[in-house]
Amino acid sequence: MSYAKQMLESYRASAIDANVLxxxxxxxxxxxxxxxANVDAxxxxxxxxxxxxCLRLCLDCADVxxxxxxxxxxxxxxxxxxxxxxxxxxxxxxxxxGDECERHAPMHPHCGVCEQACRRCEQACRxxxxxxxRLATARLT
Amino acid sequence: MSYAKQMLESYRASAIDANVLxxxxxxxxxxxxxxxANVDAxxxxxxxxxxxxCLRLCLDCADVxxxxxxxxxxxxxxxxxxxxxxxxxxxxxxxxxGDECERHAPMHPHCGVCEQACRRCEQACRxxxxxxxRLATARLT
Amino acid sequence: MSYAKQMLESYRASAIDANVLxxxxxxxxxxxxxxxANVDAxxxxxxxxxxxxCLRLCLDCADVxxxxxxxxxxxxxxxxxxxxxxxxxxxxxxxxxGDECERHAPMHPHCGVCEQACRRCEQACRxxxxxxxRLATARLT
Amino acid sequence: MSYAKQMLESYRASAIDANVLxxxxxxxxxxxxxxxANVDAxxxxxxxxxxxxCLRLCLDCADVxxxxxxxxxxxxxxxxxxxxxxxxxxxxxxxxxGDECERHAPMHPHCGVCEQACRRCEQACRxxxxxxxRLATARLT
Numbered sequence: 001m002s003y004a005k006q007m008l009e010s011y012r013a014s015a016i017d018a019n020v021l022x023x024x025x026x027x028x029x030x031x032x033x034x035x036x037a038n039v040d041a042x043x044x045x046x047x048x049x050x051x052x053x054c055l056r057l058c059l060d061c062a063d064v065x066x067x068x069x070x071x072x073x074x075x076x077x078x079x080x081x082x083x084x085x086x087x088x089x090x091x092x093x094x095x096x097x098g099d100e101c102e103r104h105a106p107m108h109p110h111c112g113v114c115e116q117a118c119r120r121c122e123q124a125c126r127x128x129x130x131x132x133x134r135l136a137t138a139r140l141t
Numbered sequence: 142m143s144y145a146k147q148m149l150e151s152y153r154a155s156a157i158d159a160n161v162l163x164x165x166x167x168x169x170x171x172x173x174x175x176x177x178a179n180v181d182a183x184x185x186x187x188x189x190x191x192x193x194x195c196l197r198l199c200l201d202c203a204d205v206x207x208x209x210x211x212x213x214x215x216x217x218x219x220x221x222x223x224x225x226x227x228x229x230x231x232x233x234x235x236x237x238x239g240d241e242c243e244r245h246a247p248m249h250p251h252c253g254v255c256e257q258a259c260r261r262c263e264q265a266c267r268x269x270x271x272x273x274x275r276l277a278t279a280r281l282t
Numbered sequence: 283m284s285y286a287k288q289m290l291e292s293y294r295a296s297a298i299d300a301n302v303l304x305x306x307x308x309x310x311x312x313x314x315x316x317x318x319a320n321v322d323a324x325x326x327x328x329x330x331x332x333x334x335x336c337l338r339l340c341l342d343c344a345d346v347x348x349x350x351x352x353x354x355x356x357x358x359x360x361x362x363x364x365x366x367x368x369x370x371x372x373x374x375x376x377x378x379x380g381d382e383c384e385r386h387a388p389m390h391p392h393c394g395v396c397e398q399a400c401r402r403c404e405q406a407c408r409x410x411x412x413x414x415x416r417l418a419t420a421r422l423t
Numbered sequence: 424m425s426y427a428k429q430m431l432e433s434y435r436a437s438a439i440d441a442n443v444l445x446x447x448x449x450x451x452x453x454x455x456x457x458x459x460a461n462v463d464a465x466x467x468x469x470x471x472x473x474x475x476x477c478l479r480l481c482l483d484c485a486d487v488x489x490x491x492x493x494x495x496x497x498x499x500x501x502x503x504x505x506x507x508x509x510x511x512x513x514x515x516x517x518x519x520x521g522d523e524c525e526r527h528a529p530m531h532p533h534c535g536v537c538e539q540a541c542r543r544c545e546q547a548c549r550x551x552x553x554x555x556x557r558l559a560t561a562r563l564t
Contacts, residue, residue, distance in 0.1 A: 003312045003399045007319040010392040011326065029315050030285045033307060033351060037289040039482070040356040043475050044293065052466050056217040059462070064227065066348065067208035073319040075326065076197040080237060085230045086205065092223050110292040117285045144453045144540045148460040151533040152467065170452050171426045174492060178430040180341070181497040184334050185434065193325050200321070207489065214460040216467065251434040258426045338499040346509065349490035358479040362519060367512045368487065374505055 002026050004073070015138075016078055020131045024087075025072050027117075027124035031094060032065035034117035038101070041110035054100050054111065061097040064090050065121060072128070084132055091125035094118045143167050145214070156279075157219055161272045165228075166213050168258075168265035172235060173206035175258035179242070182251035195241050195252065202238040205231050206262060213269070225273055232266035235259045284308050286355070297420075298360055302413045306369075307354050309399075309406035313376060314347035316399035320383070323392035336382050336393065343379040346372050347403065354410070366414055373407035376400045425449050427496070438561075439501055443554045447510075448495050450540075450547035454517060455488035457540035461524070464533035477523050477534065484520040487513050488544065495551070507555055514548035517541045 005022035012018065035058040042051040042058070068090045077083035098118030105112035146163035153159065176199040183192040183199070209231040218224035239259030246253035287304035294300065317340040324333040324340070350372045359365035380400030387394035428445035435441070458481040465474040465481070491513040500506035521541030528535035 003316045003395060004319065006395045007316055007323065007392055010395050011323040011390075025315060029311050033311050033355060034285040034289055036352050037286065037355045040479065041289065041293040043478055044357065048475065049471050052471065053217075055466055056215055056463065057221070060212050060215060060217050060221075060223075062352075063208040063211045067204040069315060070204045070318050070344075071201050073315060074197055074201060074322040076194075076201055080198070080201075082201075082230060082234055082237070085226065085233070089223060089226045089230060092226070096221060096223070108293075110289055113285060113288045113292050144457045144536060145460065147536045148457055148464065148533060151536050152464040152531075166456060170456050174448060174452050174496060175426045175430055177493050178427065178496045181338070182430065182434040184337055185498065189331055189334065193330065196325055197322070203493075210456060211459050211485075214456060215463040249434075251430055254426060254429045254433050335499075338497055339503070342494050342497060342499055342503075342505075345490040345493045349486040352486045353483050356479055356483060358476075358483050362480070362483075364483075364512060364516055364519070367508065367515070371505060371508045371512060374508070378503060378505070 004029075007073075012075070014075070014078065015135050017131055020127055021072065024124040024128040025069055027121040028065045028069040028072065028090070031117045031121035032062045032069060034114045035059070035062035035065065035097065038110055038114035041108070045108060047107075051104065051108075054104055057093075057097040057100050058114065061093050061118065064093050068125075078132070078135075084129065087125045087129055091122045091129070094122035094125065098122060145170075148214075153216070155216070155219065156276050158272055161268055162213065165265040165269040166210055168262040169206045169210040169213065169231070172258045172262035173203045173210060175255045176200070176203035176206065176238065179251055179255035182249070186249060188248075192245065192249075195245055198234075198238040198241050199255065202234050202259065205234050209266075219273070219276075225270065228266045228270055232263045232270070235263035235266065239263060286311075289355075294357070296357070296360065297417050299413055302409050303354065306406040306410040307351055309403040310347045310351040310354065310372070313399045313403035314344045314351060316396045317341070317344035317347065317379065320392055320396035323390070327390060329389075333386065333390075336386055339375075339379040339382050340396065343375050343400065346375050350407075360414070360417075366411065369407045369411055373404045373411070376404035376407065380404060427452075430496075435498070437498070437501065438558050440554055443550055444495065447547040447551040448492055450544040451488045451492040451495065451513070454540045454544035455485045455492060457537045458482070458485035458488065458520065461533055461537035464531070468531060470530075474527065474531075477527055480516075480520040480523050481537065484516050484541065487516050491548075501555070501558075507552065510548045510552055514545045514552070517545035517548065521545060 004025040008018040039058045042055050098115050101111040101115035145166040149159040180199045183196050239256050242252040242256035286307040290300040321340045324337050380397050383393040383397035427448040431441040462481045465478050521538050524534040524538035
């Protein structure tokens with residue numbers, strides 16, 4: 001069991017499904033690291049000049065995933081309502097970064113690994129957004 | 142002249158007004174630091190139990206401002222289009238954090254300083270969003 | 283297999299044992315998240331006034347682990363020689379934060395989880411330092 | 424007056440000279456931003472393949488300066504004693520990154536701006552270390 005899951009089980013009495021939230025936190029943290037490592041890998045490639053877009057997107061994706069990991073780990077994330085738009089931004093960046101990495105994956109296996117981390121993160125963000133919607137609906141009925 | 146402004150003048154040939162962008166980057170960076178310091182100040186207050194909301198909001202605001210400082214410093218911010226929603230999220234968090242700090246400012250001068258940093262950052266984000274809109278309109282005509 | 287390990291296997295031809303490096307990166311990333319979540323958990327405790335030292339140490343530990351995760355993910359970490367002192371600082375902070383969390387663990391299970399993340403991270407940092415020493419010795423002989 | 428200075432004046436009753444500490448915090452925050460922007464500038468250069476070392480060093484320097492800005496903004500920085508080794512690491516990275524940027528400055532003005540931010544940050548870190556030493560001596564006498 002991940003530390004994120006253990007932490008949630010040790011203290012949070014919240015309406016959010018802890019499995020969904022912990023999966024999102026883990027995927028965000030993994031994606032931040034994969035994008036950071038992929039920047040380093042891109043910089044070691046002989047054709048670095050063709051990887052500029054990939055480099056910039058991975059840098060943005062790493063920074064937004066790092067911040068979103070932290071915000072999602074706090075109670076305000078759900079209570080204050082700004083987790084939703086932040087996670088939507090994060091999912092959009094992961095989707096864009098994943099698309100760019102996919103283009104390079106056939107020649108650069110490290111981009112293939114990064115693409116997978118981005119895709120998984122995008123999906124985990126969308127699952128968390130669906131969970132927020134489920135809770136918002138539940139409160140109205 | 143700030144380093145952000147000097148950096149922009151040294152290399153970026155972009156349609157964005159460098160003054161508006163540099164002002165946003167500086168305000169974001171300052172706000173991240175002010176919120177981080179305000180968390181430390183809150184933790185030193187005798188009535189820390191009444192500052193919980195302020196603490197959590199300052200933590201979120203610091204993290205989102207740090208990430209937005211970095212993303213706004215890259216060309217992708219404008220080219221890829223996800224700077225706009227990220228800066229909108231950032232402005233919303235600064236507004237919310239500024240409101241909470243304002244409540245505590247009469248008793249806690251450090252919250253008054255943090256409120257000012259949040260208000261200035263919110264305004265600088267809105268100025269940058271207006272600049273993005275101006276450019277988007279210019280491209281259509 | 284973690285993304286950190288997959289990334290290392292996909293591109294890095296380095297003298298460092300990829301298992302040791304990947305284990306350190308994963309432990310650093312986990313510790314950053316656990317400390318961030320533990321701050322949020324501490325802020326929800328009724329006796330928050332008695333958790334101030336824990337809060338400040340977890341904030342420091344989260345920031346240093348986040349930076350060290352990123353630096354350790356780059357080739358410069360080993361080549362430039364400043365990974366060693368940074369990882370030493372990180373191990374020291376993890377040890378101090380782990381000690382403080384241990385004090386609160388009997389009353390606060392979330393501190394017990396955070397302590398474990400800190401202990402594992404400290405050990406993974408020490409294993410990586412030992413690997414650096416092994417390589418430095420190997421180059422001399 | 425910078426927000427860092429205003430924050431320190433609004434709450435911190437500490438033996439550390441607030442001017443020295445605020446100058447270090449401002450220089451660290453500026454250096455983190457300059458290095459982040461310089462990475463983006465390097466990625467736009469026609470000879471990006473010759474800037475790889477500069478890119479990696481700026482990435483490391485940005486991350487370590489971001490973390491050190493945050494740690495230096497907290498009281499633990501002085502009380503716990505691990506600010507000193509962290510700031511020493513930070514000064515060493517700024518020195519190394521400044522040297523690399525200096526090499527490229529004649530051809531790349533943005534590297535010249537980044538070099539200045541690194542030099543100023545290194546000096547501000549060394550001034551803060553001297554202030555710590557002064558205080559340690561004062562306590563012994």
